[in-house]
């Protein structure tokens with residue numbers, strides 16, 4: 284038995300841009316477009332060995348800072364993405380139906396099997412041999 288204790292979990296409810304101050308609440312579309320960088324500095328870092336860097340930027344400031352260096356790649360094909368989801372969903376359901384059919388067949392087979400009560404391997408083996 285597991286015994287649980289209550290713990291306090293914190294989540295980000297509002298995020299603000301460290302450059303321009305723009306804010307977004309969780310659930311806003313712009314909330315998920317914020318870019319956060321968290322980095323632990325290593326040996327020879329100009330920011331200091333062992334120091335940590337943190338910055339949260341809105342998408343506009345991030346794009347401005349990165350300028351021409353930002354590499355943006357479009358999704359290969361959104362249509363394929365959604366078609367795959369539908370296909371997966373259909374396969375999932377047919378797979379479930381197959382499993383349910385097999386379980387039904389297995390329970391029918393098992394209901395016809397009568398096993399001898401046996402306490403040792405020798406009598407268990409002889410009951411298997413009787414079946415063949």
Ligand SMILES: [Zn+2]
Nearest residue numbers: 300303341344
């Ligand atoms: Zn900003």
